[in-house]
Amino acid sequence: MTKMEFDKPFIRKLIKHDRDAQKAFYKQLAPKMYGICLRFASDRDEADDILQEGFIRVFNHLKDFRGEGSLEGWVRRTMVNTAINIYKKRIKKGIAADIEKYENSLSVKPRIVEKISADELLELIKELPLGYRTIFNLSVIDGYTHKEIGLKLNISENTSKSQLSRARTALQKKLQSIKDKENLD
Amino acid sequence: MINKQEHIEQIIREKFNDFAPIPSGKVWAGIEKDLGNNAFSYYRRVILLMTAVACVAFVWFMLQKDATSIQTHQDHTSFSIETTNTAEPTVVELPDPKADDQIGTADEAMVEDDATAAVISQAVDVKETVEKKAVSPNHPASLTTPQKDVQTNVQTKLLALPNVYPPRTHIFSVSTMPARSFSLITDFEQFLKHSKDAAHLNLPPNLPEAATLPGETSNIPLASYLKMGLYYSPEYRLQQMDSVQLSATYTISAEPSFFFKKHWFVRTGLGLSFSKDVGFAQLDRSSYEMLGVYDDVYEVTFDTSGNTPIPIYHTQPTEVWDSVRKNGLVEVTNHYQYIQLPLLLGAHWGWHNFELSVYAGPAFNFLVGQNMDDLSNHEQHATVHLYENKLPGRENTHIQLWAGAGIEYRLGYRFSIAAEPNFRYQLSTVYSDPDMKKANSLFAIRFGLIYQLSNSR
Numbered sequence: 254m255t256k257m258e259f260d261k262p263f264i265r266k267l268i269k270h271d272r273d274a275q276k277a278f279y280k281q282l283a284p285k286m287y288g289i290c291l292r293f294a295s296d297r298d299e300a301d302d303i304l305q306e307g308f309i310r311v312f313n314h315l316k317d318f319r320g321e322g323s324l325e326g327w328v329r330r331t332m333v334n335t336a337i338n339i340y341k342k343r344i345k346k347g348i349a350a351d352i353e354k355y356e357n358s359l360s361v362k363p364r365i366v367e368k369i370s371a372d373e374l375l376e377l378i379k380e381l382p383l384g385y386r387t388i389f390n391l392s393v394i395d396g397y398t399h400k401e402i403g404l405k406l407n408i409s410e411n412t413s414k415s416q417l418s419r420a421r422t423a424l425q426k427k428l429q430s431i432k433d434k435e436n437l438d
Numbered sequence: 439m440i441n442k443q444e445h446i447e448q449i450i451r452e453k454f455n456d457f458a459p460i461p462s463g464k465v466w467a468g469i470e471k472d473l474g475n476n477a478f479s480y481y482r483r484v485i486l487l488m489t490a491v492a493c494v495a496f497v498w499f500m501l502q503k504d505a506t507s508i509q510t511h512q513d514h515t516s517f518s519i520e521t522t523n524t525a526e527p528t529v530v531e532l533p534d535p536k537a538d539d540q541i542g543t544a545d546e547a548m549v550e551d552d553a554t555a556a557v558i559s560q561a562v563d564v565k566e567t568v569e570k571k572a573v574s575p576n577h578p579a580s581l582t583t584p585q586k587d588v589q590t591n592v593q594t595k596l597l598a599l600p601n602v603y604p605p606r607t608h609i610f611s612v613s614t615m616p617a618r619s620f621s622l623i624t625d626f627e628q629f630l631k632h633s634k635d636a637a638h639l640n641l642p643p644n645l646p647e648a649a650t651l652p653g654e655t656s657n658i659p660l661a662s663y664l665k666m667g668l669y670y671s672p673e674y675r676l677q678q679m680d681s682v683q684l685s686a687t688y689t690i691s692a693e694p695s696f697f698f699k700k701h702w703f704v705r706t707g708l709g710l711s712f713s714k715d716v717g718f719a720q721l722d723r724s725s726y727e728m729l730g731v732y733d734d735v736y737e738v739t740f741d742t743s744g745n746t747p748i749p750i751y752h753t754q755p756t757e758v759w760d761s762v763r764k765n766g767l768v769e770v771t772n773h774y775q776y777i778q779l780p781l782l783l784g785a786h787w788g789w790h791n792f793e794l795s796v797y798a799g800p801a802f803n804f805l806v807g808q809n810m811d812d813l814s815n816h817e818q819h820a821t822v823h824l825y826e827n828k829l830p831g832r833e834n835t836h837i838q839l840w841a842g843a844g845i846e847y848r849l850g851y852r853f854s855i856a857a858e859p860n861f862r863y864q865l866s867t868v869y870s871d872p873d874m875k876k877a878n879s880l881f882a883i884r885f886g887l888i889y890q891l892s893n894s895r
Contacts (some may be wrong), residue, residue: 258765263718266769270473277718277767277828285456291459304461305468312473366449372459374450379669393447394454421443 257337259324268316270433282325283308286332290359291375293336295383333395338390338406365432377427383419392417440515457581485884489860495845495857626868641725657829662698664891669693669709687713688779693886701785703795709778711803714771715829719811722765722824763823770811772829776803780840793846800865801838808832830871837865838880856886 259267259278268272272326294300311331318327366374377387387406391397393415397405399413406413673687689815691709698704733753741748784797810827842860849855 260768263767263769272470272473273717274769275469275473276466278553279469281720281767283461283465287459287461288454288457297462300469301465305465305472306467307470308469312469318553343567366453368445372454374453375457394451 264315264318264437266326267312279308282328283358284368286326288329289329289332289395292337292378293333293340293387294378295394299339300436303332303336305340306339307332310335329395335389335404337391340383341406344381365428369428371429377424377431381423384416385423388413388416389420389424393421462695483746488881491859548886594669640657657817660697665695665697665888666891667693667695667707667856667886667888668703669707669858669884669886670885671709671882673711673880675878675880677878684714687711687776691778693780694891697786701787702784703784703797705780705782705784705797707780709780710777711776713774713776715774715832716769716771717827717829718767719770719825719827719829720765721768721822722763723820723822724761724763725820730758731755731757738888750827762823763881765824770827770829772827773809774805775807777806778803782840784844786844791848793844793848795844795846795858796842797860798841801840801862803836803838805832805834830869832868833866833870835866836868839863839865840861841884842884844884846886852890854888854890856888858884858886860884 261276263274267278283304286307287300290300290303290307291297294303307328311328314331316326369377378389381389391402391405392399397409399417402408402413403410408416408433453693515675669689669691671689671691673689675684689709689711691707692703693707693709695705732755734756735751735753737752739750739752741750778801780799780801782797782799782801784795786795788794810829812825812827840860840862842858844856844858846854846856860882862882864878864880
């Protein structure tokens, strides 16, 4: 995997709020970070909001980056945290979708997942309820442990595990429906 | 089930590894708006610079108002000439000009060090004074004055020719201090025109004629004449470009100006401009790096001195190297050199020692040199997969339309200095990149040292 690296003079310019450096940095990282935001958001507008707020936080708090690990990884974590904050706000407002209809589970074969594109997979993930989607992203794709997820979302480890289980089930059901549709066609 | 689940999730992770959709442009616009514009824009810098120059000029001008000027002298249509009732005109020896108590005011004429001449002074009134009219070189009275008065008239002529040797306060002098001590240009002119006798004064043969008789303000001669100016000009762009830091362009030029018909002039010349763009390049490279060191066992021996053989492991430190791929941005600077050829038409007006002008015209710029930063080799032992200088390229020629004003101050007979703020509009684009083809405008302030060449009729 290719590592995104930025030399120290460039990072110093970012810390000094050099506009040209900020724009170049944004252009370099925005596509990858937008992919993260799309996974967490319900739609593109919300993904735009997460991306915008995430980069603002990056530029305002870049001086706190201690150089441990890569800058790209630090930006990635900042973007995920921004997505989580927006998720919490939606939870508070009671916007979380009804999850009971996703209780049934079915199994699908891996080759079905291999056939679909990232965009199609993204659409399936977006159809998941907000809570399932968030935990699925954090656990399966971003690699957080249930303990870390619990701390971020202010939930217990067990809640995180059960939500993930339900997210997997819901996703499998969607993938199965795609497979059935292909068989019919 | 679990294995299959993990396999599915592995596939999902891999699919999102390279998932990089392009966000909409409004996201960056929102980020920029929220961050605000912390740095001064070029436009603000230009305004600040203009204001600073105007303030300095105003303060300097106000300081000069205390000194008596040519205008004050020229306003007097008569002088008091000190004389006695003798056949020969009285010559009053001037005190040592270098004396500390001498005050260099405009009432005193500039004379050579060891020359003596009549002093035209309003302050001194030892004997009866005779008022005489101011004499200009072409005044009919000077041609018919009797012989014994010729010398006086010649001297009077010398001292009453404000355009030749006008008493003035020079840029380096203050009214309360000896002007000669600080007047470098005047001393240089005096050195060139060193002479005792008025008849052998080394006056310029093609002296420009005064446009008017003393009493009027204008000192612009009617005859056409040439000036040569050496200019230094920083130029600033008034618009920003994406991902390119547009640095100021600096030009040094030599520009002759031909003055004709009292108020008009044409100017051309040759300049050398230095410009640079600062931006970023993408550098994707693999470098061979040491990841760590471990102790490698190269031999095992046994110590059999005791009952139980004890193995002895012989080790040596071994470095672990591997290829690490890095992809990032590095800052680069591209340098450009241009030949600049302006073609300007203008008008000018005189006011005291100042000359004000306005001008406009095209300026042609030809790219004669460029140095692009190439940082692909900046890391030793690295394999470069991709090096892409993100800075846009420049066109070989571009044309600007200049419009400006100038203020020129006479330091001496032939030398003057000038400051010329001007606005420049880009008639053709500087950059070859289609995304950068925007018409933009610039601001420049030119500082010049001007030398008046012999006039031509």
